[in-house]
Amino acid sequence: MGLFDKITGKDAAKGTSVPRGLVVYDSKSGNSEKMALAIGQGMQQNGVETKVKRVDKATVNDLMDVDAVVLGSPTYFANMTTKMKDFIDKSIKIYPDKLADKVGAAFTACDGVGGDLTVLAFLQAMLLHRMVVIGPESGGFGVVQIGDVDDKCLADCQAFGNRIAAFTVALEAGKEKLQVTG
Numbered sequence: 682m683g684l685f686d687k688i689t690g691k692d693a694a695k696g697t698s699v700p701r702g703l704v705v706y707d708s709k710s711g712n713s714e715k716m717a718l719a720i721g722q723g724m725q726q727n728g729v730e731t732k733v734k735r736v737d738k739a740t741v742n743d744l745m746d747v748d749a750v751v752l753g754s755p756t757y758f759a760n761m762t763t764k765m766k767d768f769i770d771k772s773i774k775i776y777p778d779k780l781a782d783k784v785g786a787a788f789t790a791c792d793g794v795g796g797d798l799t800v801l802a803f804l805q806a807m808l809l810h811r812m813v814v815i816g817p818e819s820g821g822f823g824v825v826q827i828g829d830v831d832d833k834c835l836a837d838c839q840a841f842g843n844r845i846a847a848f849t850v851a852l853e854a855g856k857e858k859l860q861v862t863g
């Protein structure tokens with residue numbers, strides 16, 4: 682029995698809809714891609730059916746189909762890449778309410794300067810979309826990897842994915858009671 686079944690008392694195997702997630706990322710030399718995959722794996726492990734898509738393959742409509750959205754990219758001059766910014770700018774067509782009350786989280790790979798700012802830039806856009814943003818249990822705004830991805834980073838990303846999924850499942854199960862949209 683998965684986390685969703687435990688919380689809702691429903692049986693996902695019998696066709697009850699399971700929460701869905703999407704990780705959208707950009708990456709040139711592979712670090713952010715490894716992080717995206719590890720976060721996606723962590724979400725999947727904890728009861729959220731998750732797809733991981735490179736930003737070129739993702740559309741803004743994809744965001745509307747899921748309950749949790751994770752965005753990440755390398756840090757370029759203390760910000761996200763142009764492709765990720767362009768993707769976010771395209772989401773104006775579903776602003777302000779289509780992503781409301783969905784879970785959001787972010788991550789970045791960098792060499793040591795400005796990673797937090799990149800993550801915060803993602804979170805700012807999510808908050809403007811009225812999303813519910815989640816940071817890692819260990820603190821900070823999102824997972825910020827300095828240097829090439831190693832085993833510790835992958836474990837941190839997986840744990841972050843587990844946490845994002847746990848909140849997604851709990852929020853989806855409780856939305857009726859909260860009487861919120863989304």
Ligand SMILES: Cc1cc2nc3c(=O)[nH]c(=O)nc-3n(C[C@H](O)[C@H](O)[C@H](O)COP(=O)(O)O)c2cc1C
Nearest residue numbers: 708709710711712713755757758759791792793794
């Ligand atoms: C155009 C450009 C700008 C960058 N700017 C920063 C920066 O502001 N701060 C930083 O710490 N690293 C910076 N980096 C380094 C990358 O963020 C880092 O190498 C990252 O791990 C690359 O991720 P990727 O493997 O997913 O492409 C920059 C790299 C490039 C190519």
